[in-house]
Amino acid sequence: MAAGGWFDRLTSGMLKTRENLTGRLKGALSRSAPGSNEFWEEVEESLISADVGVAATTSIVEEVRREAREQGMTALDELTGALKRHIAASLGSRAAVDVARGEGSLAVLVVGVNGTGKTTTIAKLARQARENGLKVILAAADTFRAAAIEQLEEWGRRVGCDVVKHERGADPAAVVYDALQAARARGIDRVFIDTAGRLHTYVNLMEELKKVKRVAERESQGRIATLLVMDATTGQNGIAQAKLFDEALSVDAIVLTKLDGTAKGGIVVAIEQDLGIPVGYVGVGETAEDLHSFDPQEFAAALIGSEAAEIAS
Amino acid sequence: MxxxxxxxxxxxxxxxxxxxxxxxxxxxxxxxxxxxxxxxxxxxxxxxxxxxxxxxxxxxxxxxxxxxxxxxxxxxxxxxxxxxxxGGSAATLTLAPRPPTVIMVAGLQGSGKTTACAKLAYHLKKQGRQPLLVACDVYRPAAIDQLEALGSEMNAPVWRRDGTDVVEIARSGISRANEIGADVVIIDTAGRLHVDKEMMDEVARLRDEVKPHQILLVVDAMTGQDAVNVAVAFQERLDFDGVILTKLDGDARGGAALSVKAVTGKPVKFASLGEKIDSLGVFYPDRMASRILGMGDVLTLIEKAEASMDQKRAAELEEKLRAAQFTFDDFLDQMQQVREMGPISQLVSMVPGLEKLAGKGVALEEKDLERIEAIIRSMTPQERANPQVISGSRRARIAEGSGTTTGQVNQLLKQFAATRKMMKQMGKMAKRGKGRGMPMGMPPFGA
Missing domain, CATH: 1.20.120.140 (SRP54, nucleotide-binding domain)
Structure with a gap:
C-alpha cells in the first residue's frame, strides 16, 4: 500500500487536535528539561489522551525512561525517537493476515460491536480484493438489524459482487452455509461475511457468533480469517471488546476504523500489549482506497505527532 | 475488567x-x-x-x-x-408550547442515531405523544429503509423523500406532521465526523432553516478521550441541548458522559440500554456516577425489581431479611423474580461486586441459575425451611435428585449460609437507619 497518502491523511487528522505530542513536549521543554519529571508527565498525559490507557502508558514510559537514563539521552528528538520505537515495537509483535490478496482464507468473518463500520469495511476489502483479481461474494449474515441486508446489497451493487442473503430474522449460520456452498460451486476466492453488531457482553449473541464461525470453519475447510472491527474513538472498553471477541472466536486481526477524525486509536496499543492481537488494517476515510494495511512505524509516528516523527527519522 | x-x-x-x-x-x-x-x-x-x-x-x-x-x-x-x-437530577425534554415539537438528532457515524431516533419515538409514544420520524440520512446506504422498518415495527409514521436536499425533506416532514396531527417530529440526520467541514456546514444549515426546538447529540458510551473534541465541535456548530448516551448495556463505564457534560455543560437526557425498541430511558446522573465508580447501578436494579416484583411479597421479604428468617423457598422465589427482570448478563452489571466475581472466571450465566434451582427443587419442604437439617446423606440424595454433585450442593449451602449472615448484618444496619446508604453489599441474588 502506498505509504505517503494515508500517512498524510492520518497525521493531518491527528494534527487537528492542535495538541499533538510534539507541541506539548516543546511546551514542557520550555518549562523544564527533557527527562525531568514534568517532561515525562506530559508524555504520559499525551498517551492517555490518545486512549492508550494508564497501564500501557505507564509501562511504555517506564521503559523509555530507563533507556533514556541508561544511554544518557536528553535531546527532544532522541527521546521522541525512542518513544516511537517502543510503541512501534509493541505493535509489531505479530504479523496480521492480508485478506484482500492471495490464496489464504476463503472465508473472512467480520465482527464487532454496533456501529464500528463492519459493513463499510467489508465493502472496502471486497473492492480491493476484486482489484487484486480475486472472485468475491458477500454473505449477509447480519439478519438482525433493520435494513442491514439492503445496505450490504447496495454495497454489493457498487462494488460489483453478488450477495448471498436470506430474509431478515433468518439464522445467520444458514446464510454462511449457503454462501460457502455457492462459493465452492462457483469457484469463488473470497467470501466476506457481514455479521450483526453486538456488544461483547451478551452471552447468547456471542454464542450465536460462535456457531456462525463453526459453520464457516467447517464449510471453508478451516480457511478462515476473523477480523474484529473497532472504532478509533473507542476508549478503554476496547480491551474488554477485544478480549471477549477473541475468547469466543479467536480474532486474527483488528481493523481500526474512523482514524480520519481526531481520535487516535491508541487503545490498540493496550490491546496488543494485553492480548497480543495485531492490527491488520486502518480506515482513514470514506473511499475503498482509504483502508490500508497497518504499519506500526507510521502509526506510532502519527500517535506521537508528525513533527516528532520527522525529527526522529 | x-x-x-x-x-x-x-x-x-x-x-x-x-x-x-x-x-x-x-x-x-x-x-x-x-x-x-x-x-x-x-x-x-x-x-x-x-x-x-x-x-x-x-x-x-x-x-x-x-x-x-x-x-x-x-x-x-x-x-x-x-x-x-x-448534572444533579434527571433532565427532561422540553416540548414546544405549540406542536409539533421538532427534535433534531445528530452525531458521529455509528454512534446509534437511527436506532436512538426510533427508540425516542417509542418512548414518546408510550407517553401518549404522536411522533413522526423524518429520514434525513440521505448518505448511508439503506439508512432510510432502516428507519422505515423501525417505524413500522412500532407503528409510527416515517417521512421519506428522494434526493439529498435535507432542508427540503425536513420542511416537508414538518408540514406532514401538521397534516396528520403528529405532535413531535424527530429528524434523523446522517452520521458525520466533527472535522468534516462540508458535513458540519450541512447540519448547521439544516438547524438554521428548520429551527428545531431541541437538538440532541448521540454519544456512544464506549467513546474514549476523544469525546471532548467531538462534543466541543458539535457544540460550536449546533449548540445542542442535550445528549443521548447509547450502548450503555455493555460493560463500558461511560466516562464520556461526564466529559461531555464537563466541557459543554449540556446534560445527558436519555440513555439507551439494549437491543430492543423499549430500551431507551430517562438518564439519572446519580446512577451514572455509581456506574463510573464501579459501584453498580443499584438504583436501576431496585427499580427494575420493584416493577416486576409483587409489592406485598417484597414487604414480607424485607421483614424476613431483617429477622434473618430467609429460607430456601424465599431464595427460590427471589431467583425466579430476578430472572423475570431480564437477561442475567444485564443484571450482573448492575449489582456491585458481581462483575468482579465474573471477572474471576465465575461468570454467572443462566445455566448456573438453572442448576441452583434444580438443587433447591430437590429439597424437601422441611429442608428448605431449615437448611441446618441437611446431613451428609441428605446432601447425596439432593445431588442425585438434581443431577448435580455433592460438591455443588455443599457450595450452594455454604453460599446460602453466607448470604443469610450478610442479610442479618444488613438488617442491623438498616435498623440504625442512616439516610442514603452506600450501595455496597447487595446480597448475591436478592434484590
Missing part, C-alpha cells in the same frame, strides 16, 4: 488500619486511585485533573480526615462530586 473504585479505596484504607488518623499523604494515595479509576472509565484526563483537585480539597478539609469511617467518606465525597458534575 476493572476493580471497582470503592474496592480499591477500601484496600488502601485496610493498609492504613491501626493508624490513629489519616494524613494528607494518605489522601493523596487515595486520589491517585480516584484518578486511575476515572481514566479507566474514559473520563477525559483534563476533566479528571480538575475533578481530583476539587475532591482532594474537600477531603483534606476535615470532613474526611476526622471521620471514623474515612473510606466511606471519601467514596461519598467522590460520589457527590460526580453526581453534581453530571
Amino acid at each position: 476493572f476493580d471497582s473504585l470503592s474496592g480499591r479505596i477500601q484496600g488502601i484504607f485496610k493498609k492504613l488500619r491501626g493508624k490513629g488518623h489519616l494524613t494528607e499523604a494518605d489522601v493523596d494515595a487515595v486520589m491517585r486511585e480516584v484518578r486511575l479509576a476515572l481514566l479507566e472509565a474514559d473520563v477525559n484526563f483534563k476533566v479528571v485533573k480538575s475533578f481530583v483537585a476539587r475532591v482532594r480539597e474537600r477531603c483534606v478539609g476535615g470532613e474526611v480526615l476526622e471521620s471514623l469511617t474515612p473510606a466511606q467518606q471519601v467514596i461519598k465525597v467522590v460520589d457527590e462530586e460526580l453526581t453534581a458534575l453530571m
Whole structure:
C-alpha cells in the first residue's frame, strides 16, 4: 500500500487536535528539561489522551525512561525517537493476515460491536480484493438489524459482487452455509461475511457468533480469517471488546476504523500489549482506497505527532 | 475488567488500619486511585485533573480526615462530586408550547442515531405523544429503509423523500406532521465526523432553516478521550441541548458522559440500554456516577425489581431479611423474580461486586441459575425451611435428585449460609437507619 497518502491523511487528522505530542513536549521543554519529571508527565498525559490507557502508558514510559537514563539521552528528538520505537515495537509483535490478496482464507468473518463500520469495511476489502483479481461474494449474515441486508446489497451493487442473503430474522449460520456452498460451486476466492453488531457482553449473541464461525470453519475447510472491527474513538472498553471477541472466536486481526477524525486509536496499543492481537488494517476515510494495511512505524509516528516523527527519522 | 473504585479505596484504607488518623499523604494515595479509576472509565484526563483537585480539597478539609469511617467518606465525597458534575437530577425534554415539537438528532457515524431516533419515538409514544420520524440520512446506504422498518415495527409514521436536499425533506416532514396531527417530529440526520467541514456546514444549515426546538447529540458510551473534541465541535456548530448516551448495556463505564457534560455543560437526557425498541430511558446522573465508580447501578436494579416484583411479597421479604428468617423457598422465589427482570448478563452489571466475581472466571450465566434451582427443587419442604437439617446423606440424595454433585450442593449451602449472615448484618444496619446508604453489599441474588 502506498505509504505517503494515508500517512498524510492520518497525521493531518491527528494534527487537528492542535495538541499533538510534539507541541506539548516543546511546551514542557520550555518549562523544564527533557527527562525531568514534568517532561515525562506530559508524555504520559499525551498517551492517555490518545486512549492508550494508564497501564500501557505507564509501562511504555517506564521503559523509555530507563533507556533514556541508561544511554544518557536528553535531546527532544532522541527521546521522541525512542518513544516511537517502543510503541512501534509493541505493535509489531505479530504479523496480521492480508485478506484482500492471495490464496489464504476463503472465508473472512467480520465482527464487532454496533456501529464500528463492519459493513463499510467489508465493502472496502471486497473492492480491493476484486482489484487484486480475486472472485468475491458477500454473505449477509447480519439478519438482525433493520435494513442491514439492503445496505450490504447496495454495497454489493457498487462494488460489483453478488450477495448471498436470506430474509431478515433468518439464522445467520444458514446464510454462511449457503454462501460457502455457492462459493465452492462457483469457484469463488473470497467470501466476506457481514455479521450483526453486538456488544461483547451478551452471552447468547456471542454464542450465536460462535456457531456462525463453526459453520464457516467447517464449510471453508478451516480457511478462515476473523477480523474484529473497532472504532478509533473507542476508549478503554476496547480491551474488554477485544478480549471477549477473541475468547469466543479467536480474532486474527483488528481493523481500526474512523482514524480520519481526531481520535487516535491508541487503545490498540493496550490491546496488543494485553492480548497480543495485531492490527491488520486502518480506515482513514470514506473511499475503498482509504483502508490500508497497518504499519506500526507510521502509526506510532502519527500517535506521537508528525513533527516528532520527522525529527526522529 | 476493572476493580471497582470503592474496592480499591477500601484496600488502601485496610493498609492504613491501626493508624490513629489519616494524613494528607494518605489522601493523596487515595486520589491517585480516584484518578486511575476515572481514566479507566474514559473520563477525559483534563476533566479528571480538575475533578481530583476539587475532591482532594474537600477531603483534606476535615470532613474526611476526622471521620471514623474515612473510606466511606471519601467514596461519598467522590460520589457527590460526580453526581453534581453530571448534572444533579434527571433532565427532561422540553416540548414546544405549540406542536409539533421538532427534535433534531445528530452525531458521529455509528454512534446509534437511527436506532436512538426510533427508540425516542417509542418512548414518546408510550407517553401518549404522536411522533413522526423524518429520514434525513440521505448518505448511508439503506439508512432510510432502516428507519422505515423501525417505524413500522412500532407503528409510527416515517417521512421519506428522494434526493439529498435535507432542508427540503425536513420542511416537508414538518408540514406532514401538521397534516396528520403528529405532535413531535424527530429528524434523523446522517452520521458525520466533527472535522468534516462540508458535513458540519450541512447540519448547521439544516438547524438554521428548520429551527428545531431541541437538538440532541448521540454519544456512544464506549467513546474514549476523544469525546471532548467531538462534543466541543458539535457544540460550536449546533449548540445542542442535550445528549443521548447509547450502548450503555455493555460493560463500558461511560466516562464520556461526564466529559461531555464537563466541557459543554449540556446534560445527558436519555440513555439507551439494549437491543430492543423499549430500551431507551430517562438518564439519572446519580446512577451514572455509581456506574463510573464501579459501584453498580443499584438504583436501576431496585427499580427494575420493584416493577416486576409483587409489592406485598417484597414487604414480607424485607421483614424476613431483617429477622434473618430467609429460607430456601424465599431464595427460590427471589431467583425466579430476578430472572423475570431480564437477561442475567444485564443484571450482573448492575449489582456491585458481581462483575468482579465474573471477572474471576465465575461468570454467572443462566445455566448456573438453572442448576441452583434444580438443587433447591430437590429439597424437601422441611429442608428448605431449615437448611441446618441437611446431613451428609441428605446432601447425596439432593445431588442425585438434581443431577448435580455433592460438591455443588455443599457450595450452594455454604453460599446460602453466607448470604443469610450478610442479610442479618444488613438488617442491623438498616435498623440504625442512616439516610442514603452506600450501595455496597447487595446480597448475591436478592434484590
